[in-house]
Amino acid sequence: MAEAIVEIVINNLSSLIQNELGPFLGFNEDLERLRSSLTSIKATLQDAEERQFTQSSIKDWLLKLKDAAHMLDDILDECATHALELHEGRLNCCGSPGKLQYSCLSSFNPKHVMFRYKTAKKIKMISERLDQIAKERHDFHLKEIVVDTRTTGVMDWRQTTSLITQPQVYGREKERDNIIDFLVGDASNSLDLSVYPILGVGGLGKTTLAQLILNHERVVQHFDLRIWVCVSEDFSLERMTKSIIESASGHACQDMELEPLQRRLRDIIETKRYLLVLDDVWDDNQDNWQRLRSILACGAQGCNSLGNNAST
Structure with a gap:
């Protein structure tokens, strides 16, 4: 189901943002925008999942969404792994639980500069793809349904x-x-x-x-x-x-x-x-x-x- 992978990616985006990896990697605004876009798309997935069996175009749209979400999740995994490898042994706990304080000197590490350049291109590409997917969503007139599972x-x-x-x-x-x-x-x-x-x-x-x-x-x-x-x-x-x-x-x-x-x-x-x-x-x-x-x-x-x- 598309909702499962979208939920995972939203959670992973939230984790990177909470741990302040975005500013360190240089694209915090991009992560925030991606999270907002996916959250908006997720609100329509219940309607899309129900209608895909009668509308092949919606089924194809869901497949494109799943593919894009998997690609974004791979990028996020690379970001988390890179940060841990670059700062192994140099990560110190800061005041807020779950957050990490990074050495500013590491930002000028050649390996880090190259990683930021390559990853920025990947994020731009996946952002454009998700923007197109979000635009197509409006063509299907999908209903936004926010379900309170607590009740x-x-x-x-x-x-x-x-x-x-x-x-x-x-x-x-x-x-x-x-x-x-x-x-x-x-x-x-x-x-x-x-x-x-x-x-x-x-x-x-x-x-x-x-x-x-x-x-x-x-x-x-x-x-x-x-x-x-x-x-x-x-x-x-x-x-x-x-x-x-x-x-x-x-x-x-x-x-x-x-x-x-x-x-x-x-x-x-x-x-x-x-x-x-x-x-x-x-x-x-x-x-x-x-x-x-x-x-x-x-x-x-x-x-x-x-x-x-x-x-x-």
Whole structure:
């Protein structure tokens, strides 16, 4: 999906700006402008994703956007790597957390001057391409939709389920069998909750692979409970707990405060060997995951969590 890579690039742009790499590299205004342009385009992607199936021109536009976003992300990676290499051993923490103070002498390093020249040309080229893509967006009359996921949860068009929707799936047998061997083999002897991430950019078939695993006969026979939750961008502990309860029990869960929700979840999974699939994961805040993991740690030996990371 185009939205996944665009979101990644916006986050990477924000990170470079926050760490004050822009001024040091000499194109802070360009980074700000790129972030603003991509944020504006991102607001129309829900409408574009829904209309691409009936309008081939929009589908082609989304492909051009994804290609440009990947190119920009490569440039940003080069910028971050260059700064770290040039200043290795000469980076000092400054007053604001997460920011870096660079030696002004490094700005005159010949390697740095050449890098700035080459990168400036690349940024100009990708900026012009994104400007053209943004202009084409207006020709499609795409609606700008800013979704507050804190209140809406997972958008309908991104919702996934554990049901296998493709009648035939080819080329995934090796990956499927390797993961299943781990889940019912080594992981079944672990006293701790085992976590197996499935990483990759959008469109590689990670969700389909997770569906094949969850519905495989060996997995069905091995686990007492098989649970599927679509995480998406809305990671709140209350919503996650409620979704896990509903998937595990098969019944709608009443709105409750977090504590009674956690108690109910413990009652359902306690002493049971379960497999929890978390699909379309965006949140990488370790504090959130540690809090969720502490709730899930009451299952029987050999419990597993299979995570499909959408933004890697």
